[in-house]
Amino acid sequence: MKPKYNIPCNIAQSLNIIGDRWTLLIIHEILNGNTMFNEIKKALNGISSNLLSERLRYLEEEGLIVSELYSQHPPRYSYNLTTSGRDLEHVFNALIVWGSNHLKKCYKRLIDPSTGDEVGIAYYSLKTxxxxxxxxxxxxxxESRN
Amino acid sequence: MKPKYNIPCNIAQSLNIIGDRWTLLIIHEILNGNTMFNEIKKALNGISSNLLSERLRYLEEEGLIVSELYSQHPPRYSYNLTTSGRDLEHVFNALIVWGSNHLKKCYKRLIDPSTGDEVGIAYYSLKTxxxxxxxxxxxxxxESRN
DNA sequence: TTTACAAAGTTGATTTTTTGAACTTAGTAT
DNA sequence: ATACTAAGTTCAAAAAATCAACTTTGTAAA
Structure with a gap:
């Protein structure tokens, strides 16, 4: 079945869920408000229906998205992110920042809307x-036995 | 040749460079100090030699790593990150944080070494x-014509 | 009431990637 | 001499992605 990384690291295990081709881009489109099958398909130039369909199914199994029936009779679903899907936003932002610094052609930047200043990635204490x-x-x- | 995302977005374009299977994990191992071919191979349980070799070649072409000849006669290289490779650290950290919140089994956490507090992703103004x-x-x- | 068109997929053949195992080359250790 | 290691290369087999055609249910137009 699925070939998975068998490596004890958050990064590898996360990529087992979101590392397949198209997967991150699909989640990103949903985050950007494209919640219908064909909206996502249109936004992702080149993805085929069967693959989109399979990825959506897998992401729902993994709990990153939920599909909501919005029409009974031809059964039609809209796809929305769960908290765990939405939390990928920081990963997207890290990629946008990396891209804005290192891609030959940059399409997007992260800014502080109140000042217009460009922003970078930082870290903060969850406690303070x-x-x-x-x-x-x-x-x-x-954790070993106890 | 290479199947690439043809989508005008930093994320898609970045994934064209670092989104192939194993690629991010290879860079992560180099970041963690595993700079020799067999060190990387050993750390990445399951990767085959030919693929590692191809990925390293591609990453060098793309300017994320540099290979340094450390033995002339059987030609042997060590692999090191360039600035652009090293800058992926924020992407890794975002994935570690996501994983620590959403993976069933968490292997790593991000902390503030001075207090031990767990940390999350934030943003800061490049200007201030x-x-x-x-x-x-x-x-x-x-930019259109001018 | 046919005809046309759309949304959300499914099916199956073709192509591309990845895996896996064996082999190579130059050198070191016993 | 023999064994063993590092860093790959080569090639066959297996798995995944692409592509194009088809399906199903429904709505709009003629």
């Missing part, structure tokens, strides 16, 4: 809310 | 350095 200038990745202790 | 609480994605104006 203050910006944190130095960060560290720590390994979760593997 | 201050944290920005509201952000907006703006489309780059397409």
């Amino acid at each position: 809310g203050e910006m944190v200038h130095d960060i560290q990745v720590v390994e979760e202790l593997t | 350095g201050e944290m920005v609480h509201d952000i907006q994605v703006v489309e780059e104006l397409t």
Whole structure:
């Protein structure tokens, strides 16, 4: 079945869910308000129906989107993000910022709407809310038997 | 040749460079100090030599890594990140944070090493350095002829 | 009341990628 | 000599993505 990364790392495990071709772009379109099958298909120049259909099904299984029946009789669904899908926004923003710095041609930028200043990625403490200038990745202790 | 997303968006264009299977994980291993071919291969359980070799070649073409000859006679290279490769760190961190909130099993967390507090993603103004609480994605104006 | 058209898919053949295993080349260690 | 390692390359087999055609239910127009 699905070929998955068998690597003990958040990044690899996250990519097992959102790393397939088109997947992040599909979520991004839904985030941008394109909630219907054909809206998404039209926005994603080149994706085929069967693949879009399969990806949507998989993302729903994984809990990143929910499909809502908006017409009974020809059954028609609109696709919306769950919290976990919406939380990918920071990943999108990190990609937009990276792209604006390193792509030959940049299409989008992140700005502070109150000042117009361009913004970059930072980190803040969940406890205090203050910006944190130095960060560290720590390994979760593997809980052994007890 | 390479199937690429033909979509005018930083995210799609960035994924054209770093969105192939294994690519982000390879860069992440180099960032973590695994700079030799077999170190990367060993860390990435399941990747095959030919694919690793092809991905490294492509990433060098795209300017995300540089290979440095460290032994002349059996030609041996070590792989290191350029600035553009290193700048993907924010993307990795965004994925680590997303994973720590939404994966069934979390392997890593981001903390402030001075306090031990867990951290989340924020944004700051490139001009003032201050944290920005509201952000907006703006489309780059397409430069027409002049 | 046919005819046309759209939305949301499904089916199946073709093409492209990825995997997996074996092989190579140059060198070091025993 | 023999074994073993690093860093790949080559090629066959398997898996995934693309592409085009088709289906189903319904709405709009002639």
